[in-house]
Amino acid sequence: MNYTYSEIKHIPELLKKIEDYSFEFNKDKRYIFVGCGSSFNLSLTASFVLEKFGIKTKVLTGGKVMTFNYVPDADVGIFISRTGESTETVKAAEIFKEKGVYTIGITCEKETTLEKVCDETFVFDFLHEESIVMTGSFVSILHFLVKRYSIVEKASKILEESEKFIENLDLKKYNHFIFLGFDEEYGISKEGALKMQEMAKQFVEYHEPLEYRHGPVSRISEHSLVVINSKDTENEYMLKKDLEKYTKVILLGRNGDIDIEYDNGLETPLKMIFSQVLSFKKAIVEGLNPDRPEKLSKSVII
Numbered sequence: 257m258n259y260t261y262s263e264i265k266h267i268p269e270l271l272k273k274i275e276d277y278s279f280e281f282n283k284d285k286r287y288i289f290v291g292c293g294s295s296f297n298l299s300l301t302a303s304f305v306l307e308k309f310g311i312k313t314k315v316l317t318g319g320k321v322m323t324f325n326y327v328p329d330a331d332v333g334i335f336i337s338r339t340g341e342s343t344e345t346v347k348a349a350e351i352f353k354e355k356g357v358y359t360i361g362i363t364c365e366k367e368t369t370l371e372k373v374c375d376e377t378f379v380f381d382f383l384h385e386e387s388i389v390m391t392g393s394f395v396s397i398l399h400f401l402v403k404r405y406s407i408v409e410k411a412s413k414i415l416e417e418s419e420k421f422i423e424n425l426d427l428k429k430y431n432h433f434i435f436l437g438f439d440e441e442y443g444i445s446k447e448g449a450l451k452m453q454e455m456a457k458q459f460v461e462y463h464e465p466l467e468y469r470h471g472p473v474s475r476i477s478e479h480s481l482v483v484i485n486s487k488d489t490e491n492e493y494m495l496k497k498d499l500e501k502y503t504k505v506i507l508l509g510r511n512g513d514i515d516i517e518y519d520n521g522l523e524t525p526l527k528m529i530f531s532q533v534l535s536f537k538k539a540i541v542e543g544l545n546p547d548r549p550e551k552l553s554k555s556v557i558i
Contacts, residue, residue, distance in 0.1 A: 259386040260455070260546040264532050267392045268412040271525070273382050274396040275406055281311045285331040288357075289315045290348045292556065294390040294447060295336040301443030302401040305521035318344030327355045334360045338385070338393055340368025343558040349373045362400075364393050387547045388554050389454050391532045394447065399525040410516075410526055417514055418530040425504070427541045430481040433458050434472075435531065436465040436495075437485035440521035445485050448531030455546040456538040465492050468499075476502045483534070484508065485527050488518040506530075 281287065287306075289299035296317050303313040318335075320326055322344050327333075333352040337345040340363035350373055353359050361374035364383040371377040380400075383393040399407060433452045435445035442464060449460040463472055465484060476482075482499050486492045486509030499505045508527045510517040516526050539546040 258536070258540075258545075258547050260389055260391060260536055263385050263387055263392040264529070264536060265415070267395050267415060267529060268408050270383060270392045270396045271399055271406075271411050272408045274380065274400045275403065275408065277378065277380075277400060278403075279378070279401065281306060281309075283310045283312070285312070286329060287311065287313045288328060288330040288333045288352075289313060289336065290318050290321060290333060290345060290352075291315075291336040292318045292342050292344050294394055294450060295338065295342075295345070297443055297447035297450065298394055298398050298401075299334075299336055300446070301440045301521070301524055302398055304440035304443060305402040305524065308520045316348070318342065318346075318348040321348035321351055325351060327352055327357060330357050332360060333357045334362065335370060335374060336362045336397065337368075337370050337555075338364045338383075338390055339555040340365050340370035341555040341557065342370075343556060346370050346373060362397060385554075388549060388552050389451065389546060391451075395525045395528050395532075398528070402522055402524070404522055407523075407526055411529065414514065414516060414526045414529050415533070418533045421506075421514060421530075422534055422537050425481075427538050430479055430504075430538075431458060432475065432477065432480040433460045433538075434468065434476070434480060434482045435460070435462045435485065436468055436482065437462075438464055438487055440524050441485035441487060441527070444524050444528050444531070445483070447528065448483060448485070448535070451532055451535035452538065454549050454552060455535045456542055456544060457549070458538065465495050468495070473499075478503050480504075482506065483531060484512075485524075486510075486512060486518065 359374040361377035435448040437445035449462040
């Protein structure tokens with residue numbers, strides 16, 4: 257079994273462990289999330305969700321902070337790095353700390369550089385992944401940041417349903433993958449596209465759903481596969497019907513192809529499971545090793 261597949265299959269177990277931890281956001285404080293790659297997409301998604309509950313947040317890439325020495329007004333900086341060693345994220349934490357901002361790290365490894373730099377660090381070493389690609393840890397950390405209730409049982413159900421659904425797809429047929437969503441659903445759409453790009457080396461796109469008609473749809477063909485991370489709106493269901501004139505469209509939402517009802521973004525960790533399974537299965541069909549994609553490493557060290 258591939259490491260990547262094992263790490264996806266263990267998501268319900270990981271979620272059960274992460275639910276023993278909590279983070280209390282203060283509505284009177286300003287939070288800045290900083291991350292790179294998947295950690296940035298995670299931060300973007302969490303930020304959209306938290307804003308719905310009155311938490312003041314902003315999201316930056318570690319690269320922007322490092323390049324421009326940029327630190328906006330903030331009370332707390334939250335730095336997410338699975339390995340705790342990504343240069344841009346570590347440097348960003350150092351810059352924030354120099355500016356007097358309280359720094360919190362979130363990582364999946366013990367005794368990392370990020371942990372040494374930050375004022376406080378959540379070290380979830382049980383989320384350690386052998387695969388280069390971030391999967392179970394993404395879902396778990398996202399849930400840790402936004403959770404209001406347990407999703408363990410739902411995760412098991414969604415994992416099983418996703419595998420069954422994807423088994424019935426002729427994945428060899430598709431070479432163009434489009435992920436669509438608004439706000440926090442845009443965040444996981446961006447991450448879904450990244451998973452497909454990393455694991456399966458496919459041509460990918462991510463857009464807001466209705467924006468897709470404004471130009472990008474010109475590339476759609478019978479070899480395209482569209483995934484809509486839906487907010488259960490009439491316009492998104494209409495878009496699915498419209499795009500089905502050209503190709504296969506999968507809607508993740510209430511009464512959708514995978515039935516996950518929208519809940520202010522709290523359900524986004526569950527939707528992410530589908531895109532991870534889809535990307536893994538496509539990689540296998542293409543004869544690629546999703547554990548060790550070429551040119552990638554777990555940490556970008558500059």
